[in-house]
Amino acid sequence: MTCAELLIHLLRDTYGVRSLFGIPGVHTIELYRGLEGSDVQHITPRHEQGAGFMADGYARASGQPGVCLIITGPGMTNIATAMGQALADSIPMLVISSVNRRDTLGLGQGRLHELPSQQQMISGVARFSHTLLDASTLPEVLARAFAIFTGSRPGPVHIEIPIDLFNAPVSAPASGQAPTLYRAAPDPEGLAEAARLLKAAKQPLVLLGGGCVSAPEAARALVEQLDAPTVTTINAKGLLGRDHPLDLGANAALPAVRELAAKADVILAVGTELGETDYDVVFDDGFHLNGTLIRIDLDPEQLVRNQRTTLGLVGDAGRSLALLLAHFSAPLKRQGAERTAAALSALDLVNDSAFSDFVPLYATLADHLPEAILVGDSTAPVYAGNHLVSQPAPRRYFNASTGYGTLGYGLPAALGAQLARPDLPVVALVGDGGVMFTLSEIATAVEARLPVVIVLWHNAGYEEIRRYMDANGVARLGVDIQAPNFLTLAEGFGCPGMLVESPAELANALANREASGPLLIEIDAAAWQRACAFSD
Template identity: 40%
Template sequence: MSETATGGAAVIDSLVAHGVTDVFGIPGTHNLELYRYLPASGIRHVVTRHEQGAGYAADGYARVSGRPGVLITTSGPGITNAVTALATAYADSVPVLAVSPGPPRGRVGADVGWLHEVKNQQAALDAVTGRSIRAESADDIPDIVADIFEGFASRRPRPVHLEVPVDVLEGAWARMPCARRPLPTASRPDRAAVDAVVAALVSATRPLIVAGGGSRAAAAELRALAGLGIPVLTTVNGKGVLDEAHPAALGAGARLTAAHDAVNEADVLIVVGSELGDSDLWGGTVAPGRPGERTVVRIDVDPGQAHKNVRADHAIVADARLALRDLVDGLRDKGIPGWDLARATTLRGQIDAEAAQSGAAWEPIQRSLAAALPADSVVAGDSSQVTYYGTVHTWPFTPANRLLYPTGYATLGYGLPAAIGAKVAAPDRSVVALFGDGAAMFSIQELITATEQGLAIPVVIVDNGGYAEIREQMVDRGIQPQAVDLYRPDIPALARAIGAHGVAATSVDELGPLAAQALSADRPTVIYYHV
């Protein structure tokens, strides 16, 4: 039995059918029909103070929950405000669905001064997401949403934009049940490709694994392969996928010369779920030996990754869990006893020594927080020195942890709203935000969101005087520093004015206890520390 509704019901009913329980967004003139159906849907709506914050929160939600994050904006400035967040999700392969209204049918590109009009809104979003889809009929929406969620489950996860013309969103729809499609089974690896990799490993003396973000769902299988004595280096997005206390773990070595040397000296290099891009390597080059003297293996669900940046000798296009499981089984069938972990110990010592030297200013901060917070804490960082020099290299993670960091797009303002999304996704987990003063001012307004939601998030802001990294780069290039030494507001007072708690730490040793205390507060606590 159908009932008359509007296109807004088609969107909300489809989200409910696919298990969406939380969305982030801001209501506006053109998306109000979505809000007509939200209260009865059971979906929690978290209103942010900027659409970019909604996008970052949806990103953090997805990374922690393993489910797609969803944001809702209005047309024009609403959705374009979220573009940077969606570009961040694209760069780091995060499943985010952005829903926005669009111009009425027949009005795209009309240039008639329609409210919020963009020359081509769908094309603008298609340029920064995996794809942008325009629903020309409310009847099409359930199938479009089902296709989007099917893609999230079966392909490389990247953000998708769903544009619904205002006249479709507000027009009549004969409300019918929205079906959820069975999710596709994981893609299995080609048997011949697995056998070829096993054969290469049998004769290897210096194998090494680089585990990227695409390996996170395969933590158990990666541990089994590492248990044979193969050292594992992770990218930033893969940090913690193997317990960093494991004897084969080399940590996250994005920018370290010792880590690059270890990769380049491998005779069999297995890359799992990483494009080996500049954001993973920080300008380094992966050039493992010469062809014929080394074997490069790429394991990725995306066939487009097989030869990106470093050409594969063997490409396994499949689910990482199944591919790694088959490799372990193949090696055991061959009776391979494993490799001597002494090599991993030596490599780890070299990498740790370099990390300790370059991150010396930031290591005490990480140590203080790690010692005081639960072992499975989620850490939301930013494109701040305290994150990429500190957390990445000197906060030991396990698979239970999660580092939220905008690796590929390297944006500022990510950490706080990402922490909000993480806490909404996992309210019983410890979530801490840790970033610099420069990053904080890009999204400080989202403290109001966290306060309004009553989220007990320690927000540790480390003040090093502005845009310190850019200042150092100017000095290195012989440029007179300018526009990088920022005015210092009273950040704890600002936090209290917003309604959050605000305190200042007078020593690094106070950071951990203050953060631990903040976990039981009734709202976020800003902990300010001046380096």
């Protein structure tokens, strides 16, 4: 077979890939010869950034790597933003691209799609970037990529194949079975010391991050044994189940949780960076851990970032939680539920003026789509939802407001999530500013018949930046942008749409939606806020 055919064969039969995201180009058409007649679904986004975000959403919802086929040059510069978002959140993404012929690389001859060094450019947003120089090494390079996804801290991996290698003859591999890899477990002596510290704690606190999403049972069992209030970050929402009595949610930046954290004598942090967009979203460096800090992470470098670590354990979050749990024979009594309830009562989120407009939004979504995956952009409803939303399971709430924080993520990532989980409803939460980055992906949703509900919060511009400008005495420039008629655009793509101005109208729209394709629900923010104020 050819190198291109071998690539598709390995992805499908060895690594179980069933969906690919890409836009065909003159440099990649040989890859599509390998796809012909296979059972691998190819989704064509309208922009390579959309391809990357779809792969990201697919990976977050399924736990399996999202895979992209990308053209040389501009295709790679277009997808780099999506790779940056995936890198920031440790999302497994495989980006396979073409590159110019081997005998022309680095010569600057003005070839089609030529970059001085595509591999060097993309290395900064990838766990590794590899240029294939010999077709026979393709199985080994792919094995390296999936080893990163399976056994290490995941993230994007880039493999570029020179166009003169696509038709190179290669032998089929002797075995089509991927190796079985087990992630690292922490040192037994370190685990025993961590257990000793936690047993002696009077006011313990647990911090669980996105690295824990594959182990909800172990996470829930351990925090219940410890009877410890637990922060679940944005990427860890749903880890303990909906409204668990020990769950503080993603509220580490708010005063009552900060006070509880500062008073904790022993803190266990698992699979979390302790980064500012989870613990210091008000950006005042006010989140302080004064007690003994135990950290568990697959990446040893993470153990010494952001906070002073007392005891660091290198290991997979899921295995570590289960092994640590074995050190506790009976539940401890630390008034964990009472401490959690007191902190949440002090926060009083549903009556906080910063969030009150969005309480009925999420209540309505929960009433009509209680099992939905909520995928967000950087937009006002998402900033509120990070604090308000509680989900029944992990992998059902993620967005681009943390870490890399790119705009345009919500819509295409929701499409990827819907492809990964056709059994669940998916809601894309977007704003009128951010959605313009990837609005064309509505066409992809229509074409693929993906029944994503697109909830578009229309507040006439970049409201978050307006507030920052006002607070800092900067004149409003570039933020009061003109919006198109979104309903007309949606109709042009073949997507039904409607304008709603109140929670009652949103409820009616959700109750009567057709689940055979996408639906755009545009919320007039000003009218919605008036309706909510009137109902109060």
